[in-house]
Amino acid sequence: MATSVHAAQAERKIDADSQNTPVSQQDEAKLKTWYIGSIDQGTTSTRFLIFNGLGVPVASHQIEFKQMYPQSGWMEQDPREIVESVYTCIEEATKSFTDKAHSTDDIKAIGITSQRETTILWDRDTGEPLYNAIAWPDTRTQAIVRELKARKGADKLQDICGLPLSTYPSALKLTWLFRNVPEVRRTYDAGRLMFGTIDTWLLYNLNGGKDKNVHVTDTTNASRTMFVNLHTLEYSPEVLDFFELDPQKLILPKIVPCSDADAFGSMASGTLKGKRITGCLGDQSAALVGQLGFEPGMAKNTYGTGCFLLYNVGEKPVMSTHGLLATVAYNFGGKRKPVYALEGSIAVAGSAVKYVVNNLKFVESSAKISECAATVKDNGGCYFVTAFSGLFAPYWIDDAQGTMFGITQYTQQGHIARAAMEATCFQTKAILDAMEKDSGHKLTELAVDGGMTDSDLCMQTQADIINIPVDRPMMRETTALGAAIVAGFAVDVWKEFEELKEINKEDRTIFKPQISQEDSGKMYSRWTKAVEMSRGWLDSETGNQPQ
Numbered sequence: 001m002a003t004s005v006h007a008a009q010a011e012r013k014i015d016a017d018s019q020n021t022p023v024s025q026q027d028e029a030k031l032k033t034w035y036i037g038s039i040d041q042g043t044t045s046t047r048f049l050i051f052n053g054l055g056v057p058v059a060s061h062q063i064e065f066k067q068m069y070p071q072s073g074w075m076e077q078d079p080r081e082i083v084e085s086v087y088t089c090i091e092e093a094t095k096s097f098t099d100k101a102h103s104t105d106d107i108k109a110i111g112i113t114s115q116r117e118t119t120i121l122w123d124r125d126t127g128e129p130l131y132n133a134i135a136w137p138d139t140r141t142q143a144i145v146r147e148l149k150a151r152k153g154a155d156k157l158q159d160i161c162g163l164p165l166s167t168y169p170s171a172l173k174l175t176w177l178f179r180n181v182p183e184v185r186r187t188y189d190a191g192r193l194m195f196g197t198i199d200t201w202l203l204y205n206l207n208g209g210k211d212k213n214v215h216v217t218d219t220t221n222a223s224r225t226m227f228v229n230l231h232t233l234e235y236s237p238e239v240l241d242f243f244e245l246d247p248q249k250l251i252l253p254k255i256v257p258c259s260d261a262d263a264f265g266s267m268a269s270g271t272l273k274g275k276r277i278t279g280c281l282g283d284q285s286a287a288l289v290g291q292l293g294f295e296p297g298m299a300k301n302t303y304g305t306g307c308f309l310l311y312n313v314g315e316k317p318v319m320s321t322h323g324l325l326a327t328v329a330y331n332f333g334g335k336r337k338p339v340y341a342l343e344g345s346i347a348v349a350g351s352a353v354k355y356v357v358n359n360l361k362f363v364e365s366s367a368k369i370s371e372c373a374a375t376v377k378d379n380g381g382c383y384f385v386t387a388f389s390g391l392f393a394p395y396w397i398d399d400a401q402g403t404m405f406g407i408t409q410y411t412q413q414g415h416i417a418r419a420a421m422e423a424t425c426f427q428t429k430a431i432l433d434a435m436e437k438d439s440g441h442k443l444t445e446l447a448v449d450g451g452m453t454d455s456d457l458c459m460q461t462q463a464d465i466i467n468i469p470v471d472r473p474m475m476r477e478t479t480a481l482g483a484a485i486v487a488g489f490a491v492d493v494w495k496e497f498e499e500l501k502e503i504n505k506e507d508r509t510i511f512k513p514q515i516s517q518e519d520s521g522k523m524y525s526r527w528t529k530a531v532e533m534s535r536g537w538l539d540s541e542t543g544n545q546p547q
Contacts, residue, residue, distance in 0.1 A: 033052070033053075033106055034052065034053040034106065034108055034493050035050050035051065035052055035053070035058070035097075035102070035106050035107045035108065036050070036051050036053075036107065036108055036109055036110070036111060036484040036487050036488050036493060037049070037050050037090070037093075037094075037107055037109070037110040037111070037272065037275070037484075037487075038050070038051060038110070038111050038112075038113070038480040038481070038483045038484040038487070039086055039089075039090070039110065039111070039112045039113070039114075039202070039483065040113050040114075040283070040286075040477070040479055040480040040483065041082065041085075041086060041112070041113070041114040041115060041198055041202060042114075042115055042283065042304065042305070042479075043115045043118075043135065043136070043137075043304065043305040043306070044064055044065070044067060044305055045062055045063060045064040045065065045085075046062065046063055046065060046082070046085035046086055046088075046089050047060060047061065047062035047063075047089055047093075047477075047480065048060065048061055048086070048089035048090045048092075048093040048094075049093065049477060049480045049484075050093060050094070050097050050107065051480075051481060051484045053488070053493050053494075054502075054503065055475075055481055055484070055485075055500070055503035055504055056475070057475070057477060057480075057481075058097065058100065058102070059093045059094070059096040059097035059100065059102075060093050060096070060477075061088075061089045061090075061092035061093040061096065062089065063085055063088060063089060065077065065078070065081050065082060065085045066078060066081060067135075068132065071140070073138065073139040073140060073142075073389070074138055074139075074140050075134075075135040075137050075138040076132035076133060076134060076135060076138070077118065077132060077133040077135055078132060078133070079120050079122075079129040079132065079133050079201060080129070082133065082198065082201070082202070083201070083202065083205045083206075086202060086206070087270055090270055090271060090272060091270060091271050094271045094272060095271075104271065104272060104275075107272065107275060108488070108491045108493055109275065109276050109277070109278040109279070109487045109488065109490065109491045109493075110267065110272065110275050110276070110277045110278070110279075110487060111277070111278065111279030111280065111483030111484050111485075111486055111487030111488075112199055112202060112203065112264070112277060112279065112280045112281075112483055113199075113280070113281055113282065113283050113285075113286035113479055113480065113482060113483035114197070114198040114199045114202065114221070114282065114283060115135070115136060115198050115283055116136060116197060116198075116220075116221055116224040116282040116283060116284065117136035117168060117169055117170050117173075117197060117224050117225070118133050118134065118135045118136050118170075118197060118198050119133065119134050119170045119173040119174055119177070119195070119196075119197060120133045120195075120196055120197070120198070120200075120201045121174070121177055121184055121187075121193060121194065121195055121196075122194050122196075122201075122204075123187050123192050123193070123194070124192040124193070124194050124210070124213075124251060125192055125210070126210065127204075127209040127210035130177075130181060130183050130184050130187060130193075131177055131181050131183075131184065133198070133201075134173040134176070134177070136168065136306075137305070137306065137347050137348070137351070137388070137389040138167065138173065138389070139167045139389045139390055139398070140167075140176055141167045141172040141173060141175065141176050142167055142390070142398050142399070144172055144175055144176060144179075145165050145166060145167055145172060145398060146398075148165055148172075148175075148242075149165050151242065153238070153242050154242070156238070157226065157239060157242065158319065158326075159319060160229055160230065160231075160236050160238060160239055161223070161226045161227070161228060161229065161230055161236065161239055162223065162230040162317060162319065162325055162326030162327055163224070163226050163325055163326075163327075164325075164396060166390075166392070166396060166398065167389065167390065167398060168345065168347075168392065169224060169225060169226040170195075170197055170224065170225040170226065170227075171225055171226035171227060171239075171243055172226075174195065174243070174245075175243060188249050188250060189249065191248070191249050191251075192251075193249065193250055193251060194215060194251045195250055195251065195252055195253070196215070196217065196253055197217065197221050197224070197225065199217055199218065199221045199280050199281075199282070200215065200216065200217045200221070200253045203215075203216055203217075203264055203265065203277065203280065206265070206267055206268065206277065207265040207266065207267075207268050207277075208268035208269070212265065212268065214264070214265040215251065215253045215254065216253050216254045216255075216256055216263055216264060216280075217253040217254070217255055217256075217280075218255070218256060218257065218258045218280040218281050218282075218331070219233050219255055219256070219257060219258060219328045219331040219338060220258060220281045220282040220285040220327070220328045220329070220330060220331065221280070221281070221282045222253075222255045222328075223327050223328040224282060224327065226239060226243075227239055227240060227243075227252065228255065230317045230326055230327075230328070230340070231317065233255060233328070233331075233338060234255065235247065235252060235255070256333075257331045257332060257333025257334075257338075258279060258280060258281040258285070258330055258331050258332060258333070258486045259278065259279050259331075259332045259333050259334075259486040259487070259489045259490045260278060260279075260333055260490055261276065261278050261490045261491060262276075264276075264277040264278060264279070264280055265277055276491070277487070278486075278487045278490035278491055279483055279484070279485070279486035279487030279488070279489070279490055280483070280486070281330060281482065281483065281486055283302075283304075283479050284302060284308040284310055284343065284479075285310070285327075285328065285329055285330050285341075285482070286478075286479045286480070286481075286482030286483050286486075287300055287302045287308075287310070287449055287450075287478050287479045287482055288300050288310045288312065288329055288330065288341065288482065289330050289481075289482035289485050289486060290449070290477075290478030290479055290480070290481035290482035290485065290504070291447045291449065291473075291478050291482075291504075292497075292500055292501070292503065292504075293310070293312050293329075293447070294312070294339075294497050295312060296312050296313060296314040297311075297312065297439075297441055298311075298312045298447075299311040299312065299435070299443055299446065299447065300446075300447045300448065300449065300478075301428055301446055301447070301448050301449075301450075302448070302449050302450040302478075302479065303349050303350060303424060303448065303449070303450035303451060303452035303453055303458075304349065304350055304450045304451060304452075305349065305350050305351045306345065306346050306347050306348060306349050306350075306351070306392075307345075307346035307349035307350075307424050307427065307428065307450075307452075308343060308344070308345050308346065309343065309344040309346075309428060309431050309432070309435070310327075310329060310341045310342070310343050311341055311342045311343070311435050311439065311443075312329055312339060312340075312341055313329075313340050313341060313342055313439065314339065314340065315337045315338065315339060315340070316340065317340040318340065318342055318438060318439065320342055320434070320438045321437075321438065322394055322434035322435075322437045322438050323393050323394025323395065323396060323434050324342045324343060324344050324393055324394055324431065324434050324435060324438060325342070325343040325344075325345060325393065326340065326341075326342065326343075327340065327341050327342075327343045328340060328341070329341035330486070332486065332489055342435055342438055342439065343393070344392075344393040344394060344427075344428075344430075344431025344432075344434065344435065345392045345393045346392055346393065346424060346427045346428070346431070347387075347388065347389040347390065347391070347392045348386040348387070348388045348389060348402075348423070348424075349424040349450075349452060350366070350450070350451050350452050351386075351388065352384070352386040352388075352420045352421075352423060352424070353366050353369050353420060353421065353452065354366060355386075355388070355420070356369060356372075356416065356417055356420050357369065360413075360416070362413045362416070362417055363417075366451070367454070369417050369420070369421065369455070370421075370455040370456070370457045370458065372413055372414055372417040373414055373417040373418040373421060373457055374414070374457055375412070375413075375414035376412060376414035376415050376418060378415075378418070379406075379415050379418045379419045379422060380406075380408075380410055380411055380412070380415035380418075381406040381408070381410075381411075381415075381526075382404060382405070382406045382407055382411050382415040382416060382418075382419045383404070383405045383406055383419055383422075383423075383526055383527055383530040384402070384403075384404050384416065384419035384420050384422070384423050385400065385402065385403045385404075385405070385423065385530050385531055385534040386402055386420065386423040386424075387400035387401050387402050387403065387534055388401070388402050391427075391531065391534070393430075393431055393434070394430055394431055394433075394434040395430070395531060397531070397534070397535055399535060399536050399537060400531075400534040400535055400536075400537060401534070401537040403530070403533070403534040403537070404416070404419070405529075405530045405533060406526075406530075418461075421452070421455070421457070421458045421461060422461060422465070422523075422527075423527075424452065424458075424462075425458070425461050425462045425465045425466075426465060426523075426524060426527040428446075428462060428465070428466060429465050429466050429524055430528075432446075432466055443468060444468060444469075445468055445469045445470075445471050445510075446462075446466065446468060446469070446470050446471065447471045447473075448462070448470055448471065448472050449472075449473065449476050449478040449479070450476070450479075453472050453476060454476070456511075459472055459509075459511045460511050460514065462511070463511040463512060463513045463514070464513050464514055464515045464520055465520055465523065465524065466513075467513050467517055467520055468513070469510050469511060469512050469513070470510070470511040471508055471509075471510055472508060472509045472510075472511070473504050473508050474504075474506065474507040474508065474509070475504050478504070481503070481504065485500065
């Protein structure tokens, strides 16, 4: 592989829709003066962006918040700090917006997108959380997963909810909390236990907490809990019974479409007090919407803390037989039917880069990882299986841990930095292969977004490994844009998908494969061997490292 990727190596994409009728000048002028706020609450940071009706961000603010790792494999977050981070970002971004001579009166609505599966429980009477949020990559439930796989009915769950029994979904985190936090069980027995993922927790608090008691979730986030029948989009009595949960005692949020003018309430305080919240969806669904993936066969890959590939399969769920997840892609409500997706979830992507920065201290920031990787021409035979949370799709190996293979005296920092980036690219290749088998369709191009896509080297490597072009937008806040789009549809900023066709289409960059399929296949074969060798590191009974 080349030691660096120059801008000249990437071709500018010609807009395929350029010959279609553009938005009229009158409509364009109007859309430039209509604004939508977008809360993007991610795994490690929170941001608030304000987009105009043409999908252009005009103001934003972002802050990181604390991650807690009490034990190996555990990952927690402070529920109150998450809410505070949202308010801070709203205040700062809105100040920037008004400093540019805009008026908050022109902000038509607010959308929310958030990390999925992360689980929070709180007391209905006090509105206070009973434990830290257990984040989606947390693996403390490994022993519970093995136990439940042996329970009667376990083999039927995925056909109902689309998700396998793993450490990933919210249901397993709730089970751990029941067994290990006495206050959770007491509150449940009293019928006061409220459950929610991050979207639900934010909506509850932004609306004023226990005084308003807005307790809702959207279909995309609900589909990540395991509690929802993917075919009916209602809570499944069979699944709740399997997890030994009484819906008369556990207060579950109401499930509504992603785009709704009334269901999500409004801001109870702050600079944007009174503004309606009219859109909500999980972060990966939001990225698919932000990439305008509205047709079956369209796909996107988001490289964030983890990496998530969503493939639009249309209006009926497709249950994977090759290690992928079935999930709700988006649900605009009204006369539109819900749309489903196949998903490949990679637990560790950008977090592997942060590991190289923070733990190995090869470079001072994540932005420098490409420079480090570019000091060598290839990975030098080094393969890094970044199984910090086991391996997710399509492998589902919960007893693997992070492992490096091929290290010799020749191995340098650049080789390990490359291997850390390549790990995500190899796993993406495995997911694409599985999607082709499940769907019978081979992608001809992969749309990408997320922090790791800032690296030309990483994106060129991705194109080389999957042997198809990689399509990167210039404006990469597609997750926040997706939340703005669903919110905008609820208040008639847009009414038809056709009106969005020009959004974020300019100056997209195409990375084309630059190595042979034979060379790419050899690299992938070594990666596959490394994955197989990483199995079985954790103790099969406890889920802990052997001492």
